[in-house]
Amino acid sequence: AQSVTQLGSHVSVSEGALVLLRCNYSSSVPPYLFWYVQYPNQGLQLLLKYTTGATLVKGINGFEAEFKKSETSFHLTKPSAHMSDAAEYFCAVRPFNAGGTSYGKLTFGQGTILTVHP
Amino acid sequence: DTEVTQTPKHLVMGMTNKKSLKCEQHMGHRAMYWYKQKAKKPPELMFVYSYEKLSINESVPSRFSPECPNSSLLNLHLHALQPEDSALYLCASSSGPRKTRGSYGYTFGSGTRLTVV
Numbered sequence: 001a002q003s004v005t006q007l008g009s010h011v012s013v014s015e016g017a018l019v020l021l022r023c024n025y026s027s028s029v030p031p032y033l034f035w036y037v038q039y040p041n042q043g044l045q046l047l048l049k050y051t052t053g054a055t056l057v058k059g060i061n062g063f064e065a066e067f068k069k070s071e072t073s074f075h076l077t078k079p080s081a082h083m084s085d086a087a088e089y090f091c092a093v094r095p096f097n098a099g100g101t102s103y104g105k106l107t108f109g110q111g112t113i114l115t116v117h118p
Numbered sequence: 119d120t121e122v123t124q125t126p127k128h129l130v131m132g133m134t135n136k137k138s139l140k141c142e143q144h145m146g147h148r149a150m151y152w153y154k155q156k157a158k159k160p161p162e163l164m165f166v167y168s169y170e171k172l173s174i175n176e177s178v179p180s181r182f183s184p185e186c187p188n189s190s191l192l193n194l195h196l197h198a199l200q201p202e203d204s205a206l207y208l209c210a211s212s213s214g215p216r217k218t219r220g221s222y223g224y225t226f227g228s229g230t231r232l233t234v235v
Contacts, residue, residue, distance in 0.1 A: 034224065043208055043228040090160055105174060106224055108160035
């Protein structure tokens with residue numbers, strides 16, 4: 001079964017500092033990987049996704065993530081935090097298998113709340 | 119149109135009421151999903167529809183009844199809910215299925231905040 005672990009339920013950074021949110025997945029075959037952001041009382045917004053090809057993925061709002069198969073990781077980074085980045089971030093995984101009972105099942109990590117201090 | 123629209127945004131219902139949540143997308147996606155999110159928790163999958171057919175039911179209680187009338191619409195019918203069913207209900211859609219690795223994207227709606235009293 002697919003699973004994803006986010007290390008650190010809370011991360012706090014200063015404005016302008018590097019943001020690093022960690023995500024590790026468990027899968028025998030490299031899955032599809034996603035990062036979503038959720039602002040209070042809102043839905044989920046896709047930041048970026050890895051499906052195939054280049055392992056360094058660039059997303060919206062200056063975020064990027066690198067898929068490292070050897071480390072089964074997909075950590076999210078942003079060089080310089082902004083106050084508007086304060087939100088909850090979810091890493092998610094879905095299996096490559098395009099059929100069968102695992103089709104379409106997106107499984108989320110527990111989430112990381114990012115706080116940005118002025 | 120690159121959005122998933124959910125209505126209503128907020129819903130308060132009694133335990134004996136019957137209500138429905140609605141979800142609509144016009145991106146041509148052929149898979150649609152219902153997720154439930156409790157406070158301070160990640161979303162949890164409830165149902166998956168693929169080509170208007172129910173393909174996954176994550177052992178959801180029968181007081182939740184999904185319906186997919188056509189490829190653009192997804193409903194969630196609610197009946198005899200319990201206070202612990204209060205949560206944010208998220209609808210999502212995605213392209214697929216495909217036989218090869220491709221560009222899967224899941225688009226989420228802004229959710230319906232449900233309170234059962």
